[in-house]
Amino acid sequence: MPCSPQYVMSNGKPMWPIIQQSLVRLQQLSAARSVTYRDLEGGGVLGSGCVQEEIRFSICPEMLVSLLVCEMMKPDECIFLIGCERYSSYKGYANNFEFDNDYRDDTPKDNWGRKWCHLVAMDAIYFRNPSIQYDMKYINRELIKAYTCFRLRKVATIHQTLFGIATGNWGCGAFNGDKQLKDED
8 A cells, every 4th residue: 555645544543554563683583574774774883883783784794785885865765685694693782782603594595596584774764853753744754764665566476475574663762763653654
């Protein structure tokens, strides 16, 4: 269903179903399409960050190449990282994050020999003043961004359309996004 005003009810809620699932660790869902998000792809992976996207880039180091070749995203863009292999296990989070052991990635491969791992990098808006995120300009931007990332593309086989989406609270936390508003996006 397209993300446009005609599909939003008068109370501002979308007219499509929302499926919520509690996620413990994004990386444990290897068959899911995982999502990373920050204003720049990879977050603070080369600096001081050790949370969701930084952890993912650390345990799948070939994703680091994208930091060299991908520009800052426009409001209607996202970055697809396909076939990324995981090389390490970890323990902890943020200041307690550390390497735990080598990891054997048994994710099946597609017809081109790539790991069946599709990650989507999507940027979020940093709301210095959190109250402005309720402005329709920002809500529309977030709806378009989410649609860009999560829409089903035409694919060759039905197997390729069977995926889930594993994400944290996109744009919340350090970006001051409202979790309830993002769930309704």
